[in-house]
Amino acid sequence: MAGILGTSSSAILTSRPLSSPTSKASIHSFSPSPGQIQGRKFYGGISMPVKKGKSHFQFSVSNVATELSPAQQQAQKLSKESQRPVYPFAAIVGQDEMKLCLLLNVIDPKIGGVMIMGDRGTGKSTTVRSLVDLLPEITVVAGDAFNSDPQDPESMGMEVREKIIKGEELPVMTTKINMVDLPLGATEDRVCGTIDIEKALTEGVKAFEPGLLAKANRGILYVDEVNLLDDHLVDVLLDSAASGWNTVEREGISISHPARFILIGSGNPEEGELRPQLLDRFGMHAQVGTVRDAELRVKIVEERSRFDKNPKDFRESYESEQGKLQEQITSARSSLSSVEMDHELRVKISKVCAELNVDGLRGDIVTNRAAKALAALKGRDKVTPEDIATVIPNCLRHRLRKDPLESIDSGLLVIEKFYEVFS
The missing domain is CATH 1.10.8.80 (Magnesium chelatase subunit I, C-Terminal domain)
Structure with missing residues (x-):
């Protein structure tokens, strides 16, 4: 992962001691710089202090490093090895059009996602899920359910914005972009989140349980068999994809949170067509066909057999190619603006x-x-x-x-x- 992950996994940066150090990311404190913040903008109904110019806030990083103990390093290694193995993106044979569309969206998420339509058994879901290894890192507020961006008020959850307004210091960490699977049987409450009405009425607080859209903020939302998705969930996805916000209203209580995600969908055209309104929300459309060349089909079958037999060795055999691809993506993301x-x-x-x-x-x-x-x-x-x-x-x-x-x-x-x- 050296091509994408640019931070050391063995150190933690913090402005004050943390109760449980984690090796997953580097953490430091974040707070607005007093005296340099001027003016106010309104985001989601809350006035947000902003600094005139490009930068909203400034970071303050202390030089306190904590190394993991041997036991913690071993636990981390065992946890990583116990995760379900993912088929390497570099090992996907053929389907160049689909792979290119996915890579372009990783480089520039503002393209707007990909709709992948094709025959069953052509590796659509496998290819999308293999994208996880190539996703870059982002900076988030530690422990926040919405993956809030500490420098962008429009990508912050309500609690984070309120803490910044009060001048509180927030722990910040770098982590990989989330890829969230949206199951076909998901309810609207599971997708959008729920409000605890009883707690709201008795204690006078907005008790909100975040859903999949909150988890997908600043990440990727993948919908397999998107053409079979219920119409009311399609409408929810349309609204969130268009506005970048998700609003949940129950019994006169309304809560909004950022929901900016890359929408990736896959499906079989034989099972039904998508509405034009939903198709238009996808930035790109990739058509996937069954491979007809006999030699190529044999190669695909042999590679899949190797992976099923020993996933760890198979992934290690493609580690070099994966690293090169990650470096290429990192370089492209940094040079895109020029x-x-x-x-x-x-x-x-x-x-x-x-x-x-x-x-x-x-x-x-x-x-x-x-x-x-x-x-x-x-x-x-x-x-x-x-x-x-x-x-x-x-x-x-x-x-x-x-x-x-x-x-x-x-x-x-x-x-x-x-x-x-x-x-």
């Missing part, structure tokens, strides 16, 4: 969208972002027409209006229009 795109290319992208009658502007925005992310992944600081040609079918295919009499694939329609405009 990638440029010529105005002429932007105009041509919008012309393709206009001539394909794509509703709204999400297609234009996502195509621009995806092309920049691909250029960063390839180690370049400028977008080329080839980058756009690679990503534009995945960005626009699912946004075209369906014509029941049209036999040609929507992705081919996008490619034809691309070459017509860019020639």
Whole structure:
């Protein structure tokens, strides 16, 4: 994990002694810097002190390090080894379109997620879950249920914002991005969270039990068989994905919390189509087909057999490739902001969208972002027409209006229009 994890797992940084040191992340205290905070903004109904300029707050880190005891190191090692083994992302054979869409969303989460549709048994769920090893680290407030960002008020939970307003110091830690699975049978309370009405009425406090949307904040929400999801849950996901906030209302009590996540869905088109409103929320769309080449099929079967026989040895055999991929992603994320795109290319992208009658502007925005992310992944600081040609079918295919009499694939329609405009 050296490519992504840049912090030492054997030290803890803190401004005061912690009762139970953890080796999972480095921890330090965070507090707003008095005298430099000016003005106020309102987030979720609470006035939030902010500093004029780009930076909201400042960090204060002390130089206190605590090493883990041999017993704690052994317990950590046993805990890691006892976790369910995940198939390595680098070991996935074929399905390049799906893998590219997932990688681009890890590099730039603002692309808006991926919808993966294809035949059953083509490795959709396996590939998505294998993405866990490649996810980068983020800074969160330790012990917070919403993975609050200590520097971004819009990604903070209510309690964290109130503590910062009071000037309290908060423990901050780095941890890996969460990937949350949304089961098909989940209830609305499990997804959104619940309010303890009895406690609210008797004690006068808002007793909120966070749900899956809270856990997925600043992370990834994966919905397998998304086309079979109940309509009312689909509406909840739409609202949260659009606003970045989840609101729970019970008996006149209302609680809101941040819910900014990358939405990844997979499904089999034979089991039903998605509503256009939900399709449009996904930044990219990947089509997955069954591998037809006999030699490639044999290789996939042999690799899976190796993994099932000895998952630990199999993962170790791909450790080097996984590390290189992590380093490539880390480099792309750091250089993404410096990638440029010529105005002429932007105009041509919008012309393709206009001539394909794509509703709204999400297609234009996502195509621009995806092309920049691909250029960063390839180690370049400028977008080329080839980058756009690679990503534009995945960005626009699912946004075209369906014509029941049209036999040609929507992705081919996008490619034809691309070459017509860019020639």
